[in-house]
Amino acid sequence: MLRGVLGKTFRLVGYTVQYGCIAHCAFEYVGGVVMCSGPSMEPTIQNSDIVFAENLTRHFYGIQRGDIVIAKSPSDPKSNICKRVIGLEGDKILSNSPSDFFKSHSYVPTGHVWLEGDNLQNSTDSRYYGPVPYGLIRGRIFFKIWPLSDFGFLRDSPNGHRFSDD
């Protein structure tokens, strides 16, 4: 009787460990479903949207300008941020107030990217905390699952004029 119960428990633990490891490998190396919160990526991604993120591009260092990425927050390693890549290493980033007489610019250092939310008025991003190291990027968002009215691939940036690769 006891041996039967013990056997069943071990089998259960074994299956849990096995499926847990498969889940870890899938989320870490392939991709997963993510729920986004916050207004900083409107109108592309609204609050409480569910999107699909893939991690293969990050592992092969294929992140491009215009990709929406999930990254670890530079000020809090336990939380994630979801922003769009505006500049890669070496790109020139213009200052964010077009009313400045002297337009100042800075260059993105090697190994870093410049992130900005689509909702420029309401987004804490690289304009606030500076360029983000590439190693903090966790995955790339490319497909929206929920709400169903917005199902499909994600739109391009509404702030297209922000990209400057000269």
Place this chain on the structure above:
Amino acid sequence: MAHSQGWVKRYLKAFCKGFFVAVPVAVTFLDRVACVARVEGASMQPSLNPGGSQSSDVVLLNHWKVRNFEVQRGDIVSLVSPKNPEQKIIKRVIALEGDIVKTIGHKNRYVKVPRGHIWVEGDHHGHSFDSNSFGPQNCIQLPRGCLEREKTCNSLPSSSLLHLELQL
């Protein structure tokens, strides 16, 4: 003929079952619990690689200890290089967030470590690409691992580097 085909099928089935159990478990273990790495370079002498290019130390990276991103001053950690995301570097944690560091060779004499960042340095000053070159580093990208905690605390680097905690 049918007998040998049945044998091959059974073998393949057992192989696939074993494969899909062993590979995820091994990968998860190496990512989350611990893995082994070889140390190259002289930036952590004399703690690591004291023999120079003759022999490379092999160390155990303990991922489990940093699963909540908690490191202590004096720990040796491995982190993704901020200059090149494909490379990992091994340095010692000198200061945590909120500490003020007196730097060697950095553009600011005193630096306050921002929230979510830590300050790392190699033990071999002058031969080390560390926070004196690239500033405080983000805690997350940092602790990929944490090695041999016991041997770190008694051998903090030279007296030219001190960290102050100001209660404002």
